[in-house]
Amino acid sequence: MATVIKLAEQKPDNREADTTKRDISEVVKRLTALVEGELAEVNKVILVEMQSEVALIPQLAGHLIAAGGKRLRPVLTLAAAKLCGYTGSRQVGLAACVEFIHTATLLHDDVVDESDLRRGIATANAVWGNKASVLVGDFLFSRAFQLMVADGSLKVLKVLSDSSAIIAEGEVQQLMTANDTDTGEEAYLSVVKAKTAALFSAACQVGAVVAERPTAEEEALISYGTNLGIAFQIVDDVLDYSAKQAELGKSIGDDFQEGKVTLPIILAFRRGNEEERSFWRRTIEELDQKDGDLEHAMSLMAKHNTLTDTLERARYYGAVAKDALGLFPESEVKETLADLIDFCIERGH
Amino acid sequence: MATVIKLAEQKPDNREADTTKRDISEVVKRLTALVEGELAEVNKVILVEMQSEVALIPQLAGHLIAAGGKRLRPVLTLAAAKLCGYTGSRQVGLAACVEFIHTATLLHDDVVDESDLRRGIATANAVWGNKASVLVGDFLFSRAFQLMVADGSLKVLKVLSDSSAIIAEGEVQQLMTANDTDTGEEAYLSVVKAKTAALFSAACQVGAVVAERPTAEEEALISYGTNLGIAFQIVDDVLDYSAKQAELGKSIGDDFQEGKVTLPIILAFRRGNEEERSFWRRTIEELDQKDGDLEHAMSLMAKHNTLTDTLERARYYGAVAKDALGLFPESEVKETLADLIDFCIERGH
Numbered sequence: 001m002a003t004v005i006k007l008a009e010q011k012p013d014n015r016e017a018d019t020t021k022r023d024i025s026e027v028v029k030r031l032t033a034l035v036e037g038e039l040a041e042v043n044k045v046i047l048v049e050m051q052s053e054v055a056l057i058p059q060l061a062g063h064l065i066a067a068g069g070k071r072l073r074p075v076l077t078l079a080a081a082k083l084c085g086y087t088g089s090r091q092v093g094l095a096a097c098v099e100f101i102h103t104a105t106l107l108h109d110d111v112v113d114e115s116d117l118r119r120g121i122a123t124a125n126a127v128w129g130n131k132a133s134v135l136v137g138d139f140l141f142s143r144a145f146q147l148m149v150a151d152g153s154l155k156v157l158k159v160l161s162d163s164s165a166i167i168a169e170g171e172v173q174q175l176m177t178a179n180d181t182d183t184g185e186e187a188y189l190s191v192v193k194a195k196t197a198a199l200f201s202a203a204c205q206v207g208a209v210v211a212e213r214p215t216a217e218e219e220a221l222i223s224y225g226t227n228l229g230i231a232f233q234i235v236d237d238v239l240d241y242s243a244k245q246a247e248l249g250k251s252i253g254d255d256f257q258e259g260k261v262t263l264p265i266i267l268a269f270r271r272g273n274e275e276e277r278s279f280w281r282r283t284i285e286e287l288d289q290k291d292g293d294l295e296h297a298m299s300l301m302a303k304h305n306t307l308t309d310t311l312e313r314a315r316y317y318g319a320v321a322k323d324a325l326g327l328f329p330e331s332e333v334k335e336t337l338a339d340l341i342d343f344c345i346e347r348g349h
Numbered sequence: 350m351a352t353v354i355k356l357a358e359q360k361p362d363n364r365e366a367d368t369t370k371r372d373i374s375e376v377v378k379r380l381t382a383l384v385e386g387e388l389a390e391v392n393k394v395i396l397v398e399m400q401s402e403v404a405l406i407p408q409l410a411g412h413l414i415a416a417g418g419k420r421l422r423p424v425l426t427l428a429a430a431k432l433c434g435y436t437g438s439r440q441v442g443l444a445a446c447v448e449f450i451h452t453a454t455l456l457h458d459d460v461v462d463e464s465d466l467r468r469g470i471a472t473a474n475a476v477w478g479n480k481a482s483v484l485v486g487d488f489l490f491s492r493a494f495q496l497m498v499a500d501g502s503l504k505v506l507k508v509l510s511d512s513s514a515i516i517a518e519g520e521v522q523q524l525m526t527a528n529d530t531d532t533g534e535e536a537y538l539s540v541v542k543a544k545t546a547a548l549f550s551a552a553c554q555v556g557a558v559v560a561e562r563p564t565a566e567e568e569a570l571i572s573y574g575t576n577l578g579i580a581f582q583i584v585d586d587v588l589d590y591s592a593k594q595a596e597l598g599k600s601i602g603d604d605f606q607e608g609k610v611t612l613p614i615i616l617a618f619r620r621g622n623e624e625e626r627s628f629w630r631r632t633i634e635e636l637d638q639k640d641g642d643l644e645h646a647m648s649l650m651a652k653h654n655t656l657t658d659t660l661e662r663a664r665y666y667g668a669v670a671k672d673a674l675g676l677f678p679e680s681e682v683k684e685t686l687a688d689l690i691d692f693c694i695e696r697g698h
Contacts, residue, residue: 054522111460111483131524134460134483138490139517145494145510149503157506158498165491171484173403 027343028070031336035078038092042074045096049143060129060136065103073203074099080207080221083333090210093147094156098203100144101160105167105199107137155209163202170194179259179285181269181277188263192233193226200229220324227321228341234314235348237262238307241298242348253294259284263313265297267306276300311348318345376692377419380685384427387441391423394445398492409478409485414452422552423448429556429570432682439559442496443505447552449493450509454516454548456486504558512551519543528608528634530618530626537612541582542575549578569673576670577690583663584697586611587656590647591697602643608633612662614646616655625649660697667694 032039050061074095081091110133141164148157174191177183204225208218239245240255241264255262261284269280282288283297301307318341328334381388399410423444430440459482490513497506523540526532553574557567588594589604590613604611610633618629631637632646650656667690677683 052518052521054518054525056521056525057518108483108487111480130479131460132521134457135517135520135524138457139514139521141487141490142510142514142517145506146514149507149510152503154498154501154503157494161491161494161498165488165495168484168488168491169401169403169406172401172405172481172488175480175484176403176405 025343025347027336027339028072028075031079031333031340032070032075034333034336035075035082038078038089038095039071039075041089041092042071042078042095042099045093045147046099049096049100049147050140052139056132057136057139060107060132061103061140064106065099065140071099073102073199076200076203076225077206079333079337080204080225081210082207083221083328083331083337084208084211084213084217086207086211088210090151090153091207093151094206094210095203097144097147097151097160098199098206100140100147101164101167102199104137104141104144105171107133107140109171153209156206159202159205159209163198166194166198170196170198177261179287180261181265181280181284183261183266185263185266188261188266189230192230196233197226197229200232201225204228217327220327223324224321224337227317227324228344231314231317231321231341232344234263234310234317235344238264238310238314238348241301241307244349253297256283256294256297257289259287263310264301264306267309268297268300268304271304271306272300311345314345314348318342374692374696376685376688377421377424380428380682380689381419381424383682383685384424384431387427387430387438387444388420388424390438390441391420391427391444391448394442394496395448398445398449398496399489401488405481406485406488409456409481410452410489413455414448414489420448422451422548425549425552425574426555428682428686429553429574430559431556432570432677432680432686433557433560433562433566435556435560437559439500439502440556442500443555443559444552446493446496446509447548447555449489449496450513450516451548453486453490453493454520456482456489458520502558505555508551508554508558512547515543515547519545519547526610528636529610530614530629530633532610532615534612534615537610537615538579541579545582546575546578549581550574553577566676569676572673573670573686576666576673577693580663580666580670580690581693583612583659583666584693587613587659587663587697590650590656593698602646605632605643605646606638608636612659613650613655616658617646617649617653620653620655621649660694663694663697667691 046065050065051058077095077098078091111130144160145157148160170191170193173187174195177187177191201222202225204221205218208221237255240262241252245252256265265280265284269277272280279293279296279300283293321341322338325334325338395414399414400407426444426447427440460479493509494506497509519540519542522536523544526536526540550571551574553570554567557570586604589611590601594601605614614629614633618626621629628642628645628649632642670690671687674683674687
């Protein structure tokens with residue numbers, strides 16, 4: 001009798017959860033509609049390439065990857081290629097690569113430590129799947145590189161292997177600064193840039209690379225992707241404490257429970273008095289949390305306006321992203337990519 | 350205060366442990382001496398490329414990778430290049446890639462599931478490092494691809510991304526057949542080929558690729574690496590039950606404790622009577638083990654001659670590996686590569 005491998009109930013990454021669970025917003029729908037044909041091809045490639053004779057691989061990967069999701073990153077690759085006037089088909093396989101790398105990251109993010117278990121964060125299912133999550137993630141990551149090799153461009157390989165290394169560095173850095181109330185805004189941003197923005201950036205850049213556009217356009221798409229990614233992640237960190245989310249019946253305070261030091265907390269800690277800092281140290285560093293602590297945390301954030309001010313920071317990155325598009329001629333894709341920035345930020349309100 | 354990330358006491362992969370802990374055998378020393386200069390360069394590349402501003406990365410990677418070890422896989426790459434008469438220096442960076450991929454695999458192999466904890470297999474340290482092991486492994490894996498991209502050969506990238514995908518598939522397959530006494534010899538071999546032999550094969554093949562040798566020589570090195578890798582793993586699975594190991598004061602029976610279905614057990618199960626099969630089902634499938642069970646398991650293996658016969662299987666692969674070298678002109682490297690096969694098998698006695 002074979003051991004039954006329980007499928008981990010994959011908890012989507014925080015930055016994703018709030019948007020996938022909500023109705024896909026009108027602007028993402030519009031952007032997706034503009035690359036509908038290519039996206040259908042991407043989905044075919046994904047389904048074919050996640051196959052393996054080892055049954056657990058398509059099973060577990062399918063659980064996460066085929067379930068749908070909004071495929072934001074591959075859509076960005078497709079849209080960037082279109083923005084650059086590309087008429088070939090190389091973006092299809094590469095968009096699938098981007099999604100595979102993203103999924104591998106999610107699977108590895110899902111791995112938990114004994115310390116997490118003690119804090120009661122992980123579900124039993126997630127724990128049963130630790131090893132399976134790692135290995136299937138490795139498979140998808142290797143598959144992504146095989147797809148890139150099949151594409152045959154060393155430049156694309158460089159863009160995506162560089163961004164993979166940066167993502168891994170960012171994840172390790174996040175692990176090292178976890179539960180550390182001394183984390184400053186710069187350290188927070190550095191993690192956000194690495195773990196989220198690097199793949200947004202690469203996803204967009206690849207569009208320019210396949211279209212063989214001049215450096216200026218490639219750099220513009222790097223800037224768009226990077227700054228959109230930063231804004232996206234900052235807003236997601238706000239949403240974890242958002243009253244609107246609570247109204248919609250979504251769970252809030254997951255980051256608080258895990259002791260994640262996100263910008264709303266960094267600002268509250270810096271602006272707080274000694275008594276407040278003791279509260280943050282107890283709840284975030286020592287993870288000694290009781291009933292009412294989340295409410296108190298939110299009242300401190302409200303007192304110091306940290307959610308609103310965090311959104312202001314996101315707005316800055318959104319503005320930079322928008323101007324990065326300036327080089328490109330007017331088109332429906334360009335307009336929709338610009339609108340996407342607004343969507344990313346507005347969902348925080 | 351930053352959370353202290355405890356370094357997992359990295360338990361080397363079983364297939365490695367028995368050889369690294371023993372004196373490095375004379376033949377491995379001889380092979381290493383033949384590529385001494387290049388290996389020193391490989392070690393430099395490894396030290397440089399595992400650096401990161403994120404301190405935990407060189408810390409954890411260094412713990413495993415810089416500690417020395419016999420670097421068998423990169424030595425194979427260097428030796429294969431020399432066998433092919435290559436006089437350039439590309440093999441250096443690629444040998445470092447091979448070692449990075451191997452180390453990433455070890456780190457990911459180290460990840461444990463809650464189920465393992467319940468069985469008391471994992472050390473507390475190994476558990477604390479679950480997440481760190483995964484992420485640092487991801488970093489090394491990405492770094493390996495960056496090094497390949499810097500080398501610039503799509504063929505090398507294909508060889509190593511293909512083998513990475515095969516390794517991941519093999520690891521998942523192993524997970525699925527764990528504790529399954531129905532596992533047959535073919536399924537066992539299929540895992541061994543994927544999880545161990547694929548990287549041995551790629552390590553050797555890369556030597557022929559950089560030397561731009563004809564297909565026949567490249568295929569000969571694939572065959573040598575594959576069959577050497579299979580023999581190496583089979584013998585390692587025997588060593589886990591070896592009386593000689595026990596005499597040397599090495600721990601034995603780790604595979605038994607984990608319920609790993611290796612060839613000595615597969616043969617004992619097939620050759621056993623119903624009572625014996627019940628014993629294997631209780632100890633290996635249900636992991637219900639008590640004092641004296643390991644001794645009983647070893648007495649059943651002795652009764653059915655399964656350790657000796659498993660070594661005979663390894664001898665077959667060794668013979669194939671040796672003949673694969675036939676194409677190459679006589680040289681000290683060729684002779685030593687042939688001797689390496691004998692060493693691999695003889696250490697099982």
